[in-house]
Structure formats: structure tokens, C-alpha cells
Amino acid sequence: MKDLRNPHASSAFLNLIGFISRQELKYIDEVQQISLEDALSSQEVEVAYICSESTSHEDYIRQFLNAGKHVLVEYPMTLSRAAAQDLWELAEQKGDVCSVF
Known part of the structure; x- marks a missing residue:
């Protein structure tokens, strides 16, 4: 969280909402x-960064x-090629970015 709260000067416009x-933290x-x-409903949230268990990636x-949110997700994106292809197509259809890293 600390790294996301203190972005580089080149990304000063980013704001961690x-x-x-699943835990009460x-x-x-x-x-x-x-x-x-x-x-999901917030207008302030434009991008979701997903770093959960691999089995939950597809649903999130x-x-x-x-x-209508852009998505950054840790590898693996999904557990099947077909599911990944479906999500790439959904992102394209919605005009959103879905990136795996």
C-alpha cells in the first residue's frame, strides 16, 4: 500500500481510493x-488492481x-485460455484496458 500511496512524480495524478x-482490516x-x-459502483474508482488468489481472478x-473499470491483474489472468480470451473480448467490447503483469 505504501508504494501505491506514494507514486512517482510522473504519476502524481493517481489516487489510491x-x-x-475478505478480512476485516x-x-x-x-x-x-x-x-x-x-x-464497483464508485465513480472515483477507475482502475482495479487485482492481486488475489488465481482462482478468483476471473470473477473479479x-x-x-x-x-466499466480498467483492470490490472497479477499473472495468471485466469486458469483457462478460453476464460482469458472471453475477458479480453469483454474488455475490448467495453472499451476498457485489461492488463496482466
Whole structure:
């Protein structure tokens, strides 16, 4: 969280809105925990950074893309090639970015 809160000067326009966790954590490094529903519906949230268990990636990616959010997701994107292809097509259809790193 600390690295996301203190971006490089070239990305000073970035603002970390909050984080989602299955655990009740409230805050991490002064960043507030928010619900999945709040993240999906918030106009402030433009990009979701997904770093959960690989088995949950597909569902989270689909939810955020359907909510009109860009998605950054840790490798592997999904557990199947077909699911990944479906999500790439959904991102393209929605005009959103879906990037794996």
C-alpha cells in the first residue's frame, strides 16, 4: 500500500481510493478498506488492481469490466485460455484496458 500511496512524480495524478479484502482490516498504511460493491459502483474508482488468489481472478475481472473499470491483474489472468480470451473480448467490447503483469 505504501508504494501505491506514494507514486512517482510522473504519476502524481493517481489516487489510491481504497482496498478490498475478505478480512476485516479497516486500514492499511492509512488506506481505508472499502467493499467490493462500493468499488464497483464508485465513480472515483477507475482502475482495479487485482492481486488475489488465481482462482478468483476471473470473477473479479469480469465484475470490474462490467462495471466499466480498467483492470490490472497479477499473472495468471485466469486458469483457462478460453476464460482469458472471453475477458479480453469483454474488455475490448467495453472499451476498457485489461492488463496482466
